[in-house]
Amino acid sequence: MTSQLKPHLRRLEAEAIFIMREVVANFANPVMLYSIGKDSSVMLHLAMKAFYPAKPPFSLLHIDTTWKFREMIAFRDETVRRLGLNLTVHTNLEGKASGINPFDHGSSNYTQVMKTEALKQALDAGGYDAAFGGARRDEEKSRAKERVFSFRTTSHGWDPKNQRPELWSLYNTRIGTGETIRVFPLSNWTELDIWEYILAEQIPIVPLYLSEARPVVERGGQLIMADDERMRLKPGETPVKRRVRFRTLGCYPLTAAVESDATTIEDIVEEMLLATTSERQGRLIDHDESGSMEKKKREGYF
Amino acid sequence: MAEPAILSPSQEASVRSLALGDADKSLLRFLTCGSVDDGKSTLIGRLLFDSKRLFEDQIATLEKDSRKFGTVGDDMDLALLVDGLEAEREQGITIDVAYRFFATEKRKFIVADTPGHEQYTRNMATGASTADLAVLLIDARKGILSQTRRHATIASLLGIRHVVLAINKIDLVNYDRSVFDSIVAAFDADAGHYGFATRVAIPISARYGDNVSRHSEHMPWYRGPTLIEHLENVELSSGAAATRPLRFPVQWVNRPDLTFRGYAGTLAAGTVRPGDEVVVARSGQAARVERIVTHDGDLAEASAEDAVTLTLDREIDLSRGDILVPSGARPDVSDQFAAHLIWMAEEPMLPGRPYLMKIGTRTVGAAVTELKHRVEMDTLKPLAAKTLSLNDIGFANFSLAEPIAFDPYDDVRTTGAFILVDRFTNQTVAAGMIRFGLRRATNIHRQALTIDKAARSGAKAQKPAILWFTGLSGAGKSTIANLVEQKLHLAGRHTYLLDGDNVRHGLNRDLGFTDADRVENIRRVAETAKLFVDAGLIVLASFISPFRSERQLARDLVEPGEFVEIFVDTPLSVAEARDPKGLYRKAREGKIVNFTGIDSPYEAPESAELRLEAGSASAEDLADRVIDYLASNGFIPR
Numbered sequence: 002m003t004s005q006l007k008p009h010l011r012r013l014e015a016e017a018i019f020i021m022r023e024v025v026a027n028f029a030n031p032v033m034l035y036s037i038g039k040d041s042s043v044m045l046h047l048a049m050k051a052f053y054p055a056k057p058p059f060s061l062l063h064i065d066t067t068w069k070f071r072e073m074i075a076f077r078d079e080t081v082r083r084l085g086l087n088l089t090v091h092t093n094l095e096g097k098a099s100g101i102n103p104f105d106h107g108s109s110n111y112t113q114v115m116k117t118e119a120l121k122q123a124l125d126a127g128g129y130d131a132a133f134g135g136a137r138r139d140e141e142k143s144r145a146k147e148r149v150f151s152f153r154t155t156s157h158g159w160d161p162k163n164q165r166p167e168l169w170s171l172y173n174t175r176i177g178t179g180e181t182i183r184v185f186p187l188s189n190w191t192e193l194d195i196w197e198y199i200l201a202e203q204i205p206i207v208p209l210y211l212s213e214a215r216p217v218v219e220r221g222g223q224l225i226m227a228d229d230e231r232m233r234l235k236p237g238e239t240p241v242k243r244r245v246r247f248r249t250l251g252c253y254p255l256t257a258a259v260e261s262d263a264t265t266i267e268d269i270v271e272e273m274l275l276a277t278t279s280e281r282q283g284r285l286i287d288h289d290e291s292g293s294m295e296k297k298k299r300e301g302y303f
Numbered sequence: 304m305a306e307p308a309i310l311s312p313s314q315e316a317s318v319r320s321l322a323l324g325d326a327d328k329s330l331l332r333f334l335t336c337g338s339v340d341d342g343k344s345t346l347i348g349r350l351l352f353d354s355k356r357l358f359e360d361q362i363a364t365l366e367k368d369s370r371k372f373g374t375v376g377d378d379m380d381l382a383l384l385v386d387g388l389e390a391e392r393e394q395g396i397t398i399d400v401a402y403r404f405f406a407t408e409k410r411k412f413i414v415a416d417t418p419g420h421e422q423y424t425r426n427m428a429t430g431a432s433t434a435d436l437a438v439l440l441i442d443a444r445k446g447i448l449s450q451t452r453r454h455a456t457i458a459s460l461l462g463i464r465h466v467v468l469a470i471n472k473i474d475l476v477n478y479d480r481s482v483f484d485s486i487v488a489a490f491d492a493d494a495g496h497y498g499f500a501t502r503v504a505i506p507i508s509a510r511y512g513d514n515v516s517r518h519s520e521h522m523p524w525y526r527g528p529t530l531i532e533h534l535e536n537v538e539l540s541s542g543a544a545a546t547r548p549l550r551f552p553v554q555w556v557n558r559p560d561l562t563f564r565g566y567a568g569t570l571a572a573g574t575v576r577p578g579d580e581v582v583v584a585r586s587g588q589a590a591r592v593e594r595i596v597t598h599d600g601d602l603a604e605a606s607a608e609d610a611v612t613l614t615l616d617r618e619i620d621l622s623r624g625d626i627l628v629p630s631g632a633r634p635d636v637s638d639q640f641a642a643h644l645i646w647m648a649e650e651p652m653l654p655g656r657p658y659l660m661k662i663g664t665r666t667v668g669a670a671v672t673e674l675k676h677r678v679e680m681d682t683l684k685p686l687a688a689k690t691l692s693l694n695d696i697g698f699a700n701f702s703l704a705e706p707i708a709f710d711p712y713d714d715v716r717t718t719g720a721f722i723l724v725d726r727f728t729n730q731t732v733a734a735g736m737i738r739f740g741l742r743r744a745t746n747i748h749r750q751a752l753t754i755d756k757a758a759r760s761g762a763k764a765q766k767p768a769i770l771w772f773t774g775l776s777g778a779g780k781s782t783i784a785n786l787v788e789q790k791l792h793l794a795g796r797h798t799y800l801l802d803g804d805n806v807r808h809g810l811n812r813d814l815g816f817t818d819a820d821r822v823e824n825i826r827r828v829a830e831t832a833k834l835f836v837d838a839g840l841i842v843l844a845s846f847i848s849p850f851r852s853e854r855q856l857a858r859d860l861v862e863p864g865e866f867v868e869i870f871v872d873t874p875l876s877v878a879e880a881r882d883p884k885g886l887y888r889k890a891r892e893g894k895i896v897n898f899t900g901i902d903s904p905y906e907a908p909e910s911a912e913l914r915l916e917a918g919s920a921s922a923e924d925l926a927d928r929v930i931d932y933l934a935s936n937g938f939i940p941r
Contacts, residue, residue, distance in 0.1 A: 009330040009411050011609075018610035019554070019569045026555045026623055026664070052567075053598040053612070055559035138402045145401040161399065165731040166425045166647050168432035170569075171661050171722045175729040189413060191404045 010198050017044075017186035018051040019170060020149060021133070024184050025058055027174035028131040031184075032124075034303060035061040035088070037073045038250045039206055040135035040187055042080075043195055046204045047186065048133075049084065060087035062123055062132070066115040067092060068103060068252035070228050076207045091123035103254040104233045111255075117302045121157045124181065131174075131182045134303045139191045143295035149188045155179035157301035183303065192248075193273055200266040209247045210269065212261045216240035223257035328406070331534060334415040334430040335469075336458065337440030338450035342471045346440060346509035347403055347416050348381025350531070353516040354405040381510070399423075400430045409535040424694040425647035428457050428734055432720070435539050436465040438530070443476045443506070447489045453680045455490075456696065459497040460643050460736060462713060465537055466497070468504040469530060474511060478521040496683045501537070505530055544607035548632030549573030549581065550710065550718050552663040553625045557612055565596055565612040566621060571663065571717035572710075573629075574606040575613070581627040583619060584634055584708030590615040624665030626708045626718065634710045634718060635740035638703040641675070642712075645696050648725065648732035652691035655822040657856040658732065660703065662721035668704035668859065669723065670826075675699055689819045691733075700741060704859075712736035727851055759839030763797045766938045767836040769861060770929065772845040773854060773908060774871035775900050776886055777878035779917045779925075783871060784845040786926035791841060796939055799835050800843040801828055816897040822853055829857035836861050841938065849905045867938075869929065870911040875900050877918055 006014065024031050033048060035041050048057040063077060081088045093101075096114040103111045124132060138145045148164050150172045165173050176182060187195070199206060217224045218238045225232075227240040232254065234240070245258035246269075263269045294302075335343040368380070403414040415430030417423075431437065437458040441451055458466065468490055476482045487504045494502065505514055506525055513519035516531040528536070550571040557565040575581070575592055582589045595602040596612040605611045613627070621627075628634060646652050652671065660669035676685035678696045691697045712719030723733040760767045770787065772780040781802055791798045807814070811827055814820040825848050835842045848854050858866040878900070879887040890898035897903045908914075913932055915925045934941045 007328065009328060012330060015569060015608055015610040022555045022567055022610075023664075050598040051610070052557065054563055054565075054596065055557055139404045142401075145403060146399040164399070166429045166722075166734070167731075168429050168722060168734045169716065169720045171720065171734075173661065173722060173724055173729070173731045175659070175724055177729060189402065189404075193406075 006201055007197070010194060010201065013190055013194060014047065014050070014198070016170075016189065017047045020172070020184060020186040021048055021051040021057075023170075023172055023174065024131050024133065024182075025052070028182070030127070030129050031059040031131040031133065032062045032089075032127055032129040033057070033059055033133040034120075034135070035063050035077070036135065036250075037063065037069070037077045037080075037207060038135070039195055039199060039210060040137065040190075042204050042206050043190075043198055044133065044135045044187060045080070045084070046202060056084075056086065059133075060089055062089050062091065062127070062129075064116055064119045064123060065090050065092045066111075066119070066252050067097060068115075068231075068254060070207075070209055070226075070250065070253045070256075072209050073207055073250060076205075080205070089123070089127065091119055091126070093119035093122060102231075103252055108255055111252075112297065112302070113300065115252075117297065117300055120303065121301050124157065129181065130176065131184055133184050133186060135187050136185050136303060137187050137190050137192070137195075141294045143298060147185060147188065149185055150174065151183040151185065152176070153181045153183055153301070157181065159183075159298045159301070161295065161299075193270070196266065196270045196273060200270060206266075207250060209250060211265070212244050212246040212263050212268075214242040215245050215258065217243050217245055217258055224260070225256075226253055226258055228253040328409070328411050329539070330411045330413065331436065331537070331539065332413045332415070332434050333436040333438060333534065334417055334427075334434040334458075335438045335440060336417050336427050336430070336454040337469075338442070338445070338448045338454075339418075339420050341440040341442045341445075342382075342509045343416055343440050344382035345380075346438070346469065346471065346507075346515070347401075347414055349509045349512055349515050350412075350414070351403060351405055352381060353512060353531070354407055400426045407531060407535055412534065424453060424457070425645065425734075427454055428461065428645050428647070431458050431461040431463060432734070434458075434461075434463055436467065436534070436537060437463045438467045438469050441468060441470050441486055441490075443470050443473045443482050443486065446486050447493075449681050451490075452493060452683060455493070455497050456678065456680065456683065457645065459499060460645070460696065462716060462736070464500040465539075466499045466502050467530065467533060468502065469509075470504060470506045471509050473506040473513065473522070474508040478506070478513075478519075480522075480524045483525075493683060503527070503533055503537075505533065544572045544715065545574060547572040547607075547715060548629050549575050549579075549627065550634065550715055551575065551581070551613065551627040552665070552717065553621060553623055553627065554664045556622055563614075564618075565614050566627070567610075567612045568664070569610045570605055570607045571626075572607050572715045574604055576604045577601075580630060581615075582630045582633070583621055584626040584628045585636055585706065586620065586625075588619040588621070589630060590617050590619050592616075624663070626663065628708070634708045634715075636706050636708050637740040637742075638706040639672070639701065639741040640709065640737050641698065641700050641739055641741060642721070642735040642737045643696065643698055644671075644691065644723075644733050644735045646691040646693060646733050648730055649693055650725070650732065651693075651818070652695075652697070652733065653819050653822045654689070654699075655819070655826045655856075656850075656852050657726065657859065658723040659726055660701075660721050660723055660735075662707060662709060663718055665707055666724075667707055669701055670856075671699045672702045673700040689817070698738075701735075709737050709740070711738055713738075725852075726855060756837050756839060759837075761839075763839055764940065765796050765839070765841060766865075767839050768841050768865050768867055768933070768938050769832045769836055769857065770841065770843045770867050770869055770933075771832075771848070771854065771857060772843065772869045772871055773848045773911075774917075775873060775875060775878045775905055776847055776898070777881045777883055778871040778873035779922060780845040780847075780871045782922045783915065783917075783925050783929070784843045786922055787929045788843050790926060790930050791933075791939070794939065796841055797839065798841045798843060800845070801832060803846040816895075816903075818850075818897070818903070821849065825850075825853040826856060829853075829860050832857065833860045836865055841933075847899050847905070849899045849903065851906045851908070854908065867913065867932070868908055868911040869913045869915060870908045871915050871917055871925075872907070873917040 093115055101114045148167050216227045218240050246261045247258050263272045401416040405412050417427040417430035470483050470486055483506045507514045514529050551568050553566045554568040557567050577592050579592045593614045593616045595605050654671045654674055657668050657670050660667050675698045677688035679686045710718040719737040721735045722731050725732050772784050774780050788798050788800050811824050814824050832842045832844050889895045890901040899905050933939045
């Protein structure tokens, strides 16, 4: 019940709802990027609220690299069924056919082909003029400078120097033919806000966020879960069951687990308050170099 | 480098209970501003560092970046924490607004870190638009600079009521009290211009942390709060919007099926309950609120900042852009008002040029009718001005394409703030704050006339139109227009020709050739042409009219289909070789300035109804093409 939310969560909720309605009122063909993670779960929950009693008047889009955790895919299909929404799943078939994978091609190439290129293909195919994403400003430095309505060129590129000033809640929604806008309704949320909100609203999340004994190998100081038989083990590596959970979810070979005993959302919130590393620590694709998120975004990454 | 603050076990326990318990932490949004190099990014890095919002991996990245880009020797350069873009790290400056998040036991904070360079003033205004408080950084060695005054002015225009003077780098002036006192006195000398409700001055060293989150042992003469203590305790007027009369801008009409019709929106001010009588501000149509619908169930009351969906007890004409208000406390409804304007585009502001104005959930055509003054930043005095350039602040009268409902910005931010958008580039070119409505518009009502345009043109067996000839000087516009009019006249059509040169001898004799005057020239001609169209005439207008925006203005004045843009397309070299009036020669000799094609731009039409390639045929043939167009599009009988 909304009135029981803490004041700052209520303010964030109202802001996100306003942003979503602004998109629906101004764009012909919006779509919501659904990545199955905690932020996407919150964003979807907010969309259910924003348009109630109507269903969200747009479909969901998932970019499936084919390397997601199996539990994520199961959760995705269950969520779409439960809420009665439309979901489009897109995979870069060319990339798949040429066997692009996270083991042989390096995280940077793999991300470019299976995520960034795949996303651009799906956006072009759908003719979407606006796409919601669950990114938050507290995630990363170049994200901290991102607009709520982020303008993209006809080739989906992000030019950080050519973004529109964004004052009050007056979002400039005008675009030319072929240009698009990425919209981030969770811009002002922090990781802690996300968890507190999930707790308060009892939003379903993928069980991978909660601790359980899972088969992992230790690699360069990171714990990688062997989610299926495609996991390439190096000589001497044997998956060992350890109590782990994930702070962020993506492609399993590129997503590190943390050791944890947090089995409830309350535990997670508590754990977060004492955390000494950031959530993106577990994202191997961010570690190439410190400006790498900005570079990926310029190329069209979310 | 000072030691990072470590939470004690008892603090840890209380943090845990605060997050998990039901304590209502308030949220303070503030911005840091001030001149370049005053240490804004370093201060925010310090706040994040001291509030333990930095994770180990972020500190590792920071150490790596400090070695690569750092400007403080072997120490960690805290500014690199917030300068997120590669260009910023390389140049060591902040370009764009960054939003940062941290919390203490008492409050959560969202900080807008805004650039100090003058060319990025618009980004400072962006950060200020959502802030409750401004931390104005001042370098103790430099004192108050023009940019300091500019930022204080913008903060005050945007309605920020609380300011903190953070007098930074106090370590570099030996923690000298007299330096601090003289800077505060210099600021207070201007304070009347700003009108802040509170002004607190704190001597700090962002680099070493003095008086940021811990009291400094170097300044026993300072007994006030640390910056963090002040930010935690400053009383905000938040909730003030809830005590004002209801303002509910309709954002989206929710009609999932025939049984439900709801109006989704966020309350800009006031409260609403089921049973309340409301009216549509613009039309005065009244209804009662039936339900306040949310996903979590119907509410008994909603107040400012709540995002809800209202249903009404009867059907009224209500859509996005309308505002629901109490019948007894209505906002101004007018198509003219006076407002402060912050110009944010490279292209200058030109009075008369049509822009799109977004105010609340409404978008309307708008133009500046009169620029009253520009604020001179060094003296804070109003100066007469004809245009505004990038980062200028001005005060102007506006005229809108249709009346809207609004409040003065200082009363209700959401219904008093607007942005201007360029119709062609879609860029946000300005932000504005409405100060007051202009009454003269409210009292001029249109007279309804019995004989209308259709009746007048019907009597002449023609469809009225504006034939707008545009092109370079010497392109042949007037020659062709003159021939077209002769042909129409012979066929018994009723016409009038407005010629650029002729109009400048009378109606527009007071105008010159600056960009601003060219815009006004075309506006007057377009309005005149509109009157003739209303009289049922076929109007021929022959004007260089170099700017797309003004041709669009003329097009928008009449009904769709009544505006025929005819581009007389002659290459500059050909027009210059003809030079029928010897003007190109004079322009080349520098005797005429602002001459289109020479030192003033010509923006060619992108989708003119007719394009006449002068040089491809005789003027006679080109005139015939215009006649053919009019006949085949039903303006005149065949």
